[in-house]
Amino acid sequence: MTQHSTETPQFFLTAPSPCPYLPGQMERKVFTHLVGEKASALNEILTQGGFRRSQNIAYRPACEACKACVSVRVPVDQFVTTRSFRRVLDKNVDLIGTRVDAAPTSEQYSLFRAYLDARHSQGGMADMTVLDYAMMVEDTHVDTMLVEYRFRGPDTAITGQGDGPLIATALTDLLSDGLSMVYSFYEPGYTDRSLGTLMILDHIRRARKMGLPYVYLGYWVEGSKKMAYKARFRPQQHLGPRGWEPAA
Structure with missing residues (x-):
């Protein structure tokens, strides 16, 4: 059985795979495991930093040639x-x-x-x-x-x-x-x-x-019809290099 540290999270990078949102693009994700007593605290920090949760894994896009995925939250x-x-x-x-x-x-x-x-x-x-x-x-x-x-x-x-x-x-x-x-x-x-x-x-x-x-809605992907609905909830904030900022 694989053991995961509950003290210092370790981050991993997935192999490239076809992007489910933008045809012709490849996606990669960085992820870590949410386990132990500090899982909730770590999940909170990572969510505020643009990660999403799936079961006991927190992940975010780490694509080399694309930055289309934008974390969205509604004030x-x-x-x-x-x-x-x-x-x-x-x-x-x-x-x-x-x-x-x-x-x-x-x-x-x-x-x-x-x-x-x-x-x-x-x-x-x-x-x-x-x-x-x-x-x-x-x-x-x-x-x-x-x-x-x-x-x-x-x-x-x-x-x-x-x-x-x-x-x-x-x-x-x-x-x-x-x-x-x-x-x-x-x-x-x-x-x-x-x-x-x-x-x-x-x-x-x-x-x-x-x-x-706030309500965190996950990722909005410009050019993806699947994600277009998220842009309707305004005003909203997007996570960028300078942190959370009002969306244009």
Whole structure:
């Protein structure tokens, strides 16, 4: 069994592989393991420095010929809810998100599987099994949670929880300065509801309510249609050579 130091993180570089966002480009990543008692603290420092988390690994792009991946975060107190965003909220007024422990369920995996099959059947996660999903959710040493979205029921006003089938789910890390959205998925049959947008709006609301200044959205990649939606959440900050700065 490979042992990883919990005191001083070691960083590794992946071999070049085809970029999933920009055709014709090759990607490399630098990564380290998030293990031990200091995993949450390290994850926080690295997230603030432009890394993303996948299970017990934190990574960021380290491409030699391309700097297109830009870390994005939304300052929640400055965020502007546009008319378009208000329409999304109005469409989904019958849904409610509930925070639950990061524990995988068969219902979550069924939704996750339907989402991948409909939206990312050729992606790198397409072959994930139920065990892979369970590892993604619970194989971590950091402070994380799930937010499950369901339709409101007759007892929602009392319990604060939804009723009926699972509609969407977000895996989210809790940081001292914000919420970092690790991965989200939703029922592909509800395309008219813009559920991906809804979950980001809900996380902005949650962060504001929790007194946290930022929601971390991961990477925006100029020229990638897959990542174009992130540019809509403004104002936002981008991580550059001088640190986090307002996006142009």
